[in-house]
Amino acid sequence: MNETQPYDSADYLDTKEAVAEYLSAAIEEGDAALFRTALGVAARACGMTQIAREAGLSRESLYRALSDDGNPSLDTALRVLKAMNIRLFARAGTLADAGQP
Template identity: 85%
Template sequence: MTTTQPYDSADYLDTDEAVAEYLAAAFEEGDAALLRHALGVAARAHGMTQIARETGLSRESLYRALSDEGNPSLDTTMRVLKALNLRLTTTVVPAP
């Protein structure tokens, strides 16, 4: 019999660099649902209580905004990124 354990990406996001790479990959996909999920995973890896404290938002509102049914505002997204010691940047995409 094979036994398995639940996988949680948050368990592997133990450095700022790992979080940055994880979120960059999500941004590159261009899928809002994937980005919302990845931001939630990164916030859990950092500690949702700590993120709530640093953003001035409640844990409940963060969990709700970053849930599968959530729709975080740009303000919430920027606050969470700042709490994760990250900033949003842009690059030029070459024309097809």
């Protein structure tokens, strides 16, 4: 019988560039729940305890905010991104970029 290992995206986010691309892809989807999940995966990949400390949050509150039932504030998300040395930015787009004709 073959044994399988659980898949964890965090195992593949081994550079800051990989983390940034992963989060950018989640943001592009426009789904807040997907972004929250991706932010949690990225934080785990970077070390949840260290990210919590640098963001000025307790590890428990960070886990709670980024859980499936969590709803992190924009302030929390920005603090986590800053702790990971990831910058969020906006750029102008077109209606075609938004999937509209």
